[in-house]
Amino acid sequence: MVYAVVAFLVLIWAGSWKLFKKAGRPGWEALIPGYSTYIMLKLSGRPAWWLFWLFIPVFNVIVGIGIYMDFVKSYGKFTIRQQAAAILLPFIFLPKWGFEKKTQYLGQSANIGFKEAHREKLVKSSTREWTEAILFAMLAATLIRTFFIEAYVIPSGSMESSLLIGDYLFVSKVNYGPRTPITPVSFPFAHHTMPLINTKAYWDGIKLPYFRLPGLSTVKKGDVVVFNYPMDADSPFYRPVDKRENYIKRCQATPGDTLTIINAQVYINGKKALNPVDGQPAYIVHTNGQLLDSLILRELHIDVRQQFGDNDYEMLMTRQSAKAMSAYANVKSVTEYYQNISGFEESIFPHDKHFRWTLDNLGPIIIPKKGWTITLNDLTIPMYKRAIEVYENNKVTISGKDLIINGKKAATYTFKQDYYWMMGDNRHNSEDSRFWGFVPEDHIVGKALFIWMSTDEIADFLHQTRWRRIFKWIR
Template identity: 65%
Template sequence: MDIATYTAFCLTAGPLTILMVIGLWKLFEKAGRPGWESLIPVYNVYIILKISGRPWWLLLLLLIPGINIIIGVGVAVDFIKSYGKFKISQNAAIILLPFICLPKWGFDKNTRYLGPSATISFHEKHRKDLQKSTTREWAEAVIFAVVAATLIRSLFIEAYTIPTPSMESSLLVGDFLFVSKINYGARLPITPVAFPFAHHTMPIIGGKAYWNGIKLPYFRLPGLGDIKKGDVVVFNFPMDADSPFYRPVDKRENYIKRCQGTPGDTLSLLNAKVYVNDEAAITPSHGEMEYMVRNDGSSFNRQLARDLHLSDIQQFTNQDFMMNMTAQSAALLKQQAGIKSVRPNIRFNGVYDPEVFPHNPKFRWNVDNLGPIIIPKKGWTVKLDSLTLPIYRRAIEVYEQNKLQVNDNHISINGKPADSYTFKLNYYWMMGDNRHNSEDSRFWGFVPEDHIVGKALFVWMSWDAETHKIRWSRVMRMIK
């Protein structure tokens, strides 16, 4: 979090915190407790539990990331029930608007402390009056389910579907997988006001499923570990920051790729082979790429194509074809009768492709030959010149939100002359296993750490849209 963001956060959070403390002070006094107890962190939560009649050991659960949010909601609701606030609207208010309702009830002369067993005694005394209608029972059940599901998918695990072939044959179109939020630490919502279970677009009716009038600073809970090279990672598509979408970070499209480079690594591609820190990276065993195939002129065996999972078949002459396949499929295809040659379709080194990052003719790179390129690491300082600026400008301007200008080879950042820049975020290099059919970091560069969603764990179900059958061999399959 930069200084400007931190300052803005403090200016917003500070007054709201003061309002909540004032409200707690007055409510503590109504329960016969000294108001100053509301000023002491942790101890004030212990007093809230005591006032509510809840066990002290809930404090321990409040120390566990993720679980503390669920327990905290329950503690807050039980606390206001001790003051006779039983309505659904009041329960929602203490969660969504505590800085308003706490001081309001604290200064309200009609709000009285009913005791730690207020919930039970209230229901016993007014059971007939509180007889719930079927509508209310369903409403409460739906609200609970939505809140519980939202917390689970935000903090623990979420289901995703593979929509494109960019990870084939490691992951297939129609694979349903679970993505863990706790492996790298759950990212707390940056755009908190959104329609439940919709990502960025409203289902059926279309339009935005979120309101970007409120944006919170980036914060991630502690995780089980860091992203490692070779991990299959779900992240938000960085280019959605641009026109026509201009989406907030956590509402950008979800992508899934394999991490090839981590912060501080030097990465390059040579003849379609990835090298990290001058060492050859492990090639995904089920990854695909384009191959040129020549046969004896006979018609191509379509059953063989299905058996070997050959895809995107293009025919140029009666003998020459181009298609996607794995290295294993290529080896088997070479053994087939009538096949004269099978060779990878690799671009020549030094041939410039304008679609490849950083889209600058000074870098004669293409999808199979690229780099070397240093992946930015938090705290790393890069010298800014005509060679480094095309590579790192987007990270400095868009992802780290600086105003960068270049006038007659003079660089300024936020109005000040600059010949270097120190990064505030970690970055990653992501690539699809289907190397010639994947839109990835080779085309748009680095993935910032605040775009990371989670780690893909396993395929729980797989549906083949062509055969309309379940791929039973892939069900409950771990992702490697």
């Protein structure tokens, strides 16, 4: 992979060198970062103050593409095919244009029309105008989704009642810094699978290194975060990081924190964590044998999970709904429910018999932090092996009690990136870090900001829109 990247860069530099020389500039100017961009502006007739935009995160990507497109226009590359070739395959077409005789520098006025002698060649048909408008709109939308903000819909009940199935969110890429594409060759607006035909919507023949532009902040405890599902790295998908399924959970612990869950209460570094205001704990509801009316359950947003005997039910609901339910005559008691420690549960992370943990009682777990060095032993290897092997791209084998990393016996390991612990607000109906462990920093997509639309498909047509949730900020 490293050799391929070097080869691509050499081809791009060689092509740029020749194109600069065709414009009467020294070829070495193409090799100097920043200065080469200034020369491109001069050659295409654009003002030098455009360089200012290159110092502003996110905007620098958009302006940089614009400068590059104007540069190739100065050599007569105006067609949609030529522009796309310059952007998508510069390591092929820059050398081609640089070394072929027919491609010549046309001057600063080329980017606005080839001068009068070439004006007829630039007359656009209505079909071309529409095509270019659509392509520009697609490019703009892709840049906005990649670097600014993206729409997301809640597909499951793991975050209820904080977020409901049918809530449409805007997710900010700016808060934590936009992640540049890792798999750049993909179909626009499709995540990992093409609609209808169900084939891959990307080509993983080219993978770029992980890089994140500067953001407004880092991930904080309590943030509602969209991230790529780490387990999609495994069979049957083996998806690249940025093409793994999008998940949304609340961050409970950040790098370096020690997390413990005792009787469904999260503790961070020994202190009780704040519970989500609209989170749904589990309750055992004891009745006189008569269950509440379904309309009341729906109004209180209560999920009946299972029934014990004739009078007892396990229900998921907010603390406010639990208080309201207690007031009904046919309800004898409402008691918060959690799973006691009862032995080894294989489904609970880290899936090892040394840890007798359950959904509501686990830990302590130290969340890995970049630069943190651990001693590898019977307790740390089950906890951190997946992060070392899968998320940090090491070849790992176990020989007896020893961990072999990249062919060498290792007694310690130093983490290369930060990790997070994510959990759903609907604690007894959420597949989260309690089942599959840590979320690597390179999997973070963005921060959920607000709900812009909310629909309830179960309700009748007149009541499908949840008007009270529209433009509600996520807390």
